[in-house]
Amino acid sequence: MTNTFWQEELETLDRARLEALQAKKLRESIARAVQSPFYGKRYRELGLSPDSIRTIADIVKLPFTVKDDLRDAYPFGLLTCPKTDVVRMHCTSGTTGNPAAILHNQHDLDSWANLVARSMYAAGARPDDVFQNMSGYGLFTGGLGFQDGAEKLGCLTIPAAAGNSKRQIKLMMDFGTTVVHSVPSYLGRLHAVFAENGLDPRRDTRLKRLFIGAEPHSEETRLRIQELFGAKAYNSFGMTEMNGPGVGFECACQNGMHIWEDCYVLEIIDPETLQPVPDGEVGEMVLTTLDRQAMPVIRYRTRDLTRVIPETCPCGRTARRIDRITGRTDDMFIIKGCNVFPIQIERVLMRIPELGSDYLIVIEGKPEGDVITIQAELTPAFCTDNFKELENLRRRIIADVRDEILVSPVVQLLSPGEIPRREGKAVRVNDLRKA
Numbered sequence: 001m002t003n004t005f006w007q008e009e010l011e012t013l014d015r016a017r018l019e020a021l022q023a024k025k026l027r028e029s030i031a032r033a034v035q036s037p038f039y040g041k042r043y044r045e046l047g048l049s050p051d052s053i054r055t056i057a058d059i060v061k062l063p064f065t066v067k068d069d070l071r072d073a074y075p076f077g078l079l080t081c082p083k084t085d086v087v088r089m090h091c092t093s094g095t096t097g098n099p100a101a102i103l104h105n106q107h108d109l110d111s112w113a114n115l116v117a118r119s120m121y122a123a124g125a126r127p128d129d130v131f132q133n134m135s136g137y138g139l140f141t142g143g144l145g146f147q148d149g150a151e152k153l154g155c156l157t158i159p160a161a162a163g164n165s166k167r168q169i170k171l172m173m174d175f176g177t178t179v180v181h182s183v184p185s186y187l188g189r190l191h192a193v194f195a196e197n198g199l200d201p202r203r204d205t206r207l208k209r210l211f212i213g214a215e216p217h218s219e220e221t222r223l224r225i226q227e228l229f230g231a232k233a234y235n236s237f238g239m240t241e242m243n244g245p246g247v248g249f250e251c252a253c254q255n256g257m258h259i260w261e262d263c264y265v266l267e268i269i270d271p272e273t274l275q276p277v278p279d280g281e282v283g284e285m286v287l288t289t290l291d292r293q294a295m296p297v298i299r300y301r302t303r304d305l306t307r308v309i310p311e312t313c314p315c316g317r318t319a320r321r322i323d324r325i326t327g328r329t330d331d332m333f334i335i336k337g338c339n340v341f342p343i344q345i346e347r348v349l350m351r352i353p354e355l356g357s358d359y360l361i362v363i364e365g366k367p368e369g370d371v372i373t374i375q376a377e378l379t380p381a382f383c384t385d386n387f388k389e390l391e392n393l394r395r396r397i398i399a400d401v402r403d404e405i406l407v408s409p410v411v412q413l414l415s416p417g418e419i420p421r422r423e424g425k426a427v428r429v430n431d432l433r434k435a
């Protein structure tokens with residue numbers, strides 16, 4: 001019989017033991033954190049020390065850390081050890097100003113690789129799998145993060161990196177790839193290239209598992225991807241500030257992502273009052289590293305909105321699960337007084353079989369009021385010139401979106417491939433009001 005767990009004892013700790021372990025590791029993290037200029041000053045001023053934490057519930061005594069703290073402390077302000085102990089840095093995309101740079105020592109990289117291996121294992125990957133990583137390498141954590149984890153697990157790894165779909169397909173077919181990692185938005189495009197070349201991944205590859213993450217996506221998108229590839233898709237949550245991938249991952253149950261609570265403290269707060277919300281209610285996720293030495297980050301406000309799934313998972317893992325991320329607090333836009341997340345629109349579009357996977361939401365401020373335009377690509381199979389059919393489809397999309405967001409959009413139907421592609425994470429919203 002094969003094992004169900006990568007680290008059975010840690011993955012199945014009962015709540016009391018898990019929380020005792022968290023409290024111990026939090027005290028150790030604080031002891032390290034105060035060695036850094038940033039936390040040293042802040043905690044000294046507030047009179048905080050490892051002794052402030054008796055049980056894990058005491059974590060609420062500690063102040064939050066926000067993205068601007070990391071930016072202001074760039075590049076070394078959160079470092080707890082001599083620079084000579086640091087072996088790697090990663091950073092967020094940081095299109096304006098300083099990015100948030102995260103520094104790792106060898107322990108940190110080993111711990112991270114172990115969590116990615118644990119995650120992949122939980123989703124069913126095994127050492128005899130052939131793993132192809134289609135995410136960008138370099139500063140982006142999805143590349144090296146999955147690479148190290150998959151090697152640790154013992155897979156034959158193919159560091160294909162992002163883009164170059166024809167080569168991806170060739171590698172997949174030649175090496176018998178069984179597991180891939182990708183941003184979900186790329187898989188629709190990859191499938192189109194399979195089709196253009198007369199290939200069908202369900203018939204022509206050995207794919208069994210698709211690890212998808214780094215972007216908000218809906219259940220509808222998952223179902224679509226599974227159908228296109230004839231393989232199971234598992235949601236993967238990570239962020240650079242918390243290492244990268246391997247923070248939260250779906251197990252074989254495919255119903256929410258286990259946050260590895262022996263290595264992270266998970267809190268969900270109300271972003272307005274900053275108070276914790278009960279399990280089951282949506283709020284902003286706050287995470288604390290418990291196993292990072294060079295650069296612990298404590299009570300980090302991720303800006304990601306989600307909820308804890310209150311039920312225990314049938315897989316036997318005791319780490320709590322989070323639901324899919326609805327978006328970041330700053331992804332939300334307000335149109336005609338209604339709060340809208342892009343994922344609400346995605347959910348509607350992905351239920352419509354005539355539409356492909358690519359779309360763009362454009363918002364314009366006009367004298368008569370804000371206008372939201374949805375540009376959606378048709379699938380090659382439904383690319384028709386029949387005006388009546390197109391008009392019916394357009395009307396249907398307008399009605400479905402209005403039901404979801406309470407505002408009527410303008411809908412433009414485009415041919416496959418018309419929306420500009422970019423490598424890495426998809427950009428779904430172009431808010432011209434901010435331009």
Ligand code: ADP
Binds near residue numbers: 091093212217327328
């Ligand atoms: P950047 O900030 O440059 O995009 P990251 O790669 O660190 O860099 O992005 C992390 C963010 O990506 C998360 O905070 C979250 O908003 C998003 N994200 C990561 N994984 C998922 C996922 N599975 N579902 C939804 N959003 C995700």
Ligand code: ZN
Binds near residue numbers: 258313317
């Ligand atoms: Zn589970």
